[in-house]
Amino acid sequence: MRVFPSYALVKRELITTLRSNRALLWLMALFLGVTSVEVNSWPAPNLPLIYMGDASQKILEFVTWTLLTGCVLFVPALAAGSVVSEREQRTFDLLHMSLVRPSAVLFAKLINAVGLYLFALAASLPVFAVLMSSVGLDQLQLALVAAQLTLICMCCASIGLLSSCLFRRSFLATYGGYAGVVLWLILPSIVILFPVWLLAQGFGVPCLRGVDDELSIILCAPVALAVILQGRYYVSEFGAICVGFAFNAALCIGCLYLALRFMKRTSAEPTRIEQEKPIDDPAVLLARRKRFPYYLIDPLRRKNPIEDAANPMRVRELRWGLLNRGSVLVRVFYCVLPVYAFAAIICVGFSVHGRYPVPNLLTWLGFEMVLLVSVAPAMLANAVTKEYELGNIDMLRMTLLSPKEIVMGKAAAGFISLAPVLAAAFIVALPVAIWQRTHWVFLAAGHGALLVCGAVSLALGLLASMLTRRTVASLILGYSMAFTAFAGLWIIGVTFVAWALDAHATFGLARMAPFLSPIGGIIAYGLDVRLENRGSYLCASLIAFVLLAYGLLKASVWIFARKRMHDQ
């Protein structure tokens, strides 16, 4: 493949990216963060060597995990937005008609997606080098960390690109990119590791002992990274790391190859829309009823006109919106129900933590929350950006709908779209609560926290949509804000408390820091049994987050009214 003549494309993509203010900001933020950590954990000058080694090890770990988080958060979205946005802006056909080969286009997009990240990685290498000069790290470890991070970044980018070539809407492509990365990270564990683990531990198959460790290194790139970071690997683990490297490299190339195939294919044929007339005849509808059992709705049934009292925006989003075309809500419910039930049976029924009910319930609740938090921001993150991308924003602004009606209509539709997921959680919770009767308060609190999590993530997605013009940017922003709200504040709280005050005085405060996040709050509420008034703390935390969600909605309306009702 002749890919290098695409220099012009690379230049267009990468150089403009690197030149942008945003890139500078990112690099500055990374630089400041790393520097502050380094300064903070700088070993005292007269410290024995062995402690200095520890300190540098810590810095390396911190920087690595930061880079990994950054990679998983940004690279898939950047890659996923690339081809599909060209397609949406109708520049794809121009590119396609030009003499540039598809492979070269793909290569340029890949470079664009990973360029900034690899640049940041290379820029932080000197930090590592400093660490190396103080003791504690060896060159092999450093090289392996850099290589593994590069590989993970490439994998994220190629999965994103595959999704970008597969889908026609940037919303779907971005979401597909993230979903692909999550699958890549956890699917091997579920499909291969879990059975192996069951066989080895549960049934005591002797030859499988230890195999699961090596398999997890091979199949799960972050595990390999963790092993490398520990620095205490033996020959077999080193082998596993190498095999894992090859495995992921192969996966990456496979994704790129598929992306290329899809890019060529889908540019040829536009999607076809069936012009089937709606059906008015009740007899025909009744005859078709068998094809849509279990409350699924016949797509050809004529929809009622919008009622006078209803907010037209809400009705539109619910009846015709992306995720919610009639039966989809019902289908989501049917899909989520068994998943939650399965999780409940595994976590609570099989008692993954032995016979301690609260950790078991927490694991299950945590699973529910993570699932919810990972879908909820996306529900509304494209609320307004979609209108821009489809070119409908002007017509919407010209109607007599007030900014409040538009934003609240979309928000209401988002909340209703979450209903199936929440309903499934509550339905599964009911038998669990009856069975674990003594813990019903904890379960109720947990599901309250679940509701709050949903509300906050939706509101954050909506706000992100107000602040950006493109769905890809909005999704990235929405997820970053959700991450900050659910984990960031908590971590910052703990770190700040530990840093600002000395350990003895702050023991109590440090134990309250988890309440800065609804997820942390419910964990602390469940596990930190000796903390007095933890119920009130949880209540206060949940109320604060409900208020936050409300405030975010208000802010969204305000921003929409000020910035989006007209151009400047």
Add this chain to the structure above:
Amino acid sequence: MAIIETHDLTKEFGKLTAVDHLNLSIEERDIFGFIGPNGAGKTTTLRILSTLLRPTSGQARVAGIDVTKKPYEIKKVVGFMPDSFGVYDGMRLREYLDFFGAAYKIPGRKRKAIIDDVLALTDLASKADDFVSAFSRGMKQRCCLAKTLLHDPQVLLLDEPASGLDPRARIEVRELLKTLRDMGKTILISSHILSELGDMCNKIGIIEHGQLLAHGDYREILSGLRMEREIRLRVLEGADRAAEILAETPGLNNVDRSGNEFHFESTIVREALADVLHRLIQSGVKVLFFEEEEGTLEDVFLHVTKGGI
């Protein structure tokens, strides 16, 4: 009374002045043709008038309402059809119009009848149950026009409504606009297709680089702008004699003879021109036609604008 009025309306995009101290005034029931080369500032002006864009300075009023102060009131009286727009996926035409009808706060009992009316007006009745996103460009255009008419706006701001329409549909749009004018609406229409604006508009405004170059009654602009008239003369007999007379009259230039037909430009006043005809007849030339050739909007456009974006 002027229904659309702008006073020193200015819009700057950074260094570029897209609309430059524009003073427009459009009377009620006018069909005002807004013409100008690409990038002249037509779309920008229309977007300001429909509250979608904030002017940098100056005022604009529609039906006596200031566009920056009371955008909500403006939206009630204005129907704006953008030059490019998208459609919602998965909506049928009737559902699409129903949504916008509801968004324009038309009560449910009246909505169905209104939708039927606009569908009939835009000749889309047979497509009412089709998906809008699968429409061709021209059909989308009509669908957008139908949407614009839903709330019965007093003023229509149409940004290149005829682009993408086939010739027949164009004629239909023209008739439709005349009907709408007779219904008492004022229409501001921007277009490149000058021949089409010509026999539809009673007023035109020509804009270039954000400045209004000419503005007023269509016929007046046509005749007022051209210094020289183009005359066509056709005779039955005595062509040679006619050629002599034309040649010896001062102020008649570029006489072009082909057989019995003459074309020439005249810079003399109308009375002198009438004298020329008198002399021709007196000297025995049998005149079949002696007429001033109608200028076209294209001539005016080319004459007034300088070209270059």
